[in-house]
Amino acid sequence: MSVAAIVFDMDGVLIDTEPIWEEVRRAYIAELHGRWLPDTQDRFMGMSTAEWATYTSEDLLDGRRTPDEVAEDVISRMAARYAEHLPLMPDAVETVRRFADSFTLGLASSSPRRLIDVVLDHMGVTDLFHTTVSTEEVERGKPAPDGYLAAAAGLDIDPSNCVAIEDSSNGLRAAHAAGMTVIAVPHPRYPLKPDALALASHVAENLKSLTPELVVDLTPVR
Numbered sequence: 001m002s003v004a005a006i007v008f009d010m011d012g013v014l015i016d017t018e019p020i021w022e023e024v025r026r027a028y029i030a031e032l033h034g035r036w037l038p039d040t041q042d043r044f045m046g047m048s049t050a051e052w053a054t055y056t057s058e059d060l061l062d063g064r065r066t067p068d069e070v071a072e073d074v075i076s077r078m079a080a081r082y083a084e085h086l087p088l089m090p091d092a093v094e095t096v097r098r099f100a101d102s103f104t105l106g107l108a109s110s111s112p113r114r115l116i117d118v119v120l121d122h123m124g125v126t127d128l129f130h131t132t133v134s135t136e137e138v139e140r141g142k143p144a145p146d147g148y149l150a151a152a153a154g155l156d157i158d159p160s161n162c163v164a165i166e167d168s169s170n171g172l173r174a175a176h177a178a179g180m181t182v183i184a185v186p187h188p189r190y191p192l193k194p195d196a197l198a199l200a201s202h203v204a205e206n207l208k209s210l211t212p213e214l215v216v217d218l219t220p221v222r
Contacts, residue, residue, distance in 0.1 A: 003215055004161040005130075006099045007151050007180065010109035012167035012187045013207075014096070015119055016087040017078075018045065019189060024077045025056070034061040045190070046142030046170030048135035049075070049112050075112050082115065086122050093123050095207040100128040102212040106155050107132040108147040108164070108175075131155050143173035148180060163215050169196035181218060183210065 012018045022041055029036055040060065044052050053071035057063060065073065099105060105128055109116050113134045120126040131154030138146035152159040164175030167187045175182045176199040184200035185207060186192050197203065201218045204210055 002161060003103060003163055003181075005104040005106055005152070005155050005157045005163070006215070007106040007108050007148060007155075007162050007164045007175070008096070009164070009166045009168070009171050010107060010111055010116060010119060012045075012089075012171075012190070013165055013185055014089055014092040014123070016089050016187075017082075018167075018187055020081055020087070021078065024081065025074060028074055028077065029056065029060050032061055032064050034064070036060065041190070042169070045168045046110050046135075046174065048110060048138070048141030050136060051141045071112075075114060078115060079118070082118055082122075086119065088123065089207060091206065091208040093125060095210060096123070096125045096128055099210075099212060099215075100125075103215075104155055104157065105129045106151040106162070108135075108151040109133070110135045110141055110147070110171075112136055142168070142170040143177065145174050145178035148175050148178035152178065152180075163218070165210070169193040172196040172199050183215070183218070185210075 008014060026036055049071050053067040056070045057065055057067045107129050111134060116132055116134055131151055133147050133150045135141040135147045138150050140146045148164060152162055159179035162180045163183060164180040165183045165185060166172045166175055167185050169192050172182050172184055173196055182200050184192060184203045
């Protein structure tokens with residue numbers, strides 16, 4: 001097998017926004033006198049917009065806001081936070097540019113399209129990605145493989161010739177289910193589940209340690 005494409009996740013890989021998503025959602029749910037369950041954050045990570053908005057509306061807010069209202073409320077708050085400060089992960093821009101020199105790039109993110117476009121434009125790397133997919137544009141969010149399969153289709157490259165870079169358990173499960181080789185870059189605040197970690201061909205401490213040579217060495221010959 002030869003590696004033809006790198007497919008990046010966005011939140012937690014290129015931008016350090018998982019804590020912001022958690023903070024914004026927690027505050028929003030608290031304001032509406034909802035409840036935050038022990039597994040809520042784990043469930044959120046990877047869900048599409050429709051999925052997390054429905055879950056929030058029905059399970060956490062008891063219908064006090066509709067899913068459409070929840071999505072608009074939360075995404076607007078996130079956009080406002082992005083406007084204040086967009087916390088890029090260390091070496092994110094350099095890593096994207098480094099891989100763009102050797103591979104075709106795609107992106108499969110659980111973020112809404114509105115936020116994906118803001119982030120890539122802020123990073124100055126929009127033109128380096130041949131395709132970008134939001135899970136709001138596919139039937140199912142992560143851990144289902146839909147977003148990664150759509151990214152591979154958009155690149156016109158077989159998933160087996162793609163390497164995905166992920167930080168979350170559901171993201172690792174999704175990329176692996178799509179048939180991609182998976183590299184994990186765990187977020188220090190959100191440890192990976194053992195079953196998800198076992199799916200990674202390589203676990204990196206940070207983006208800086210990832211090189212095209214490492215990726216080529218990881219992928220098995222089939």
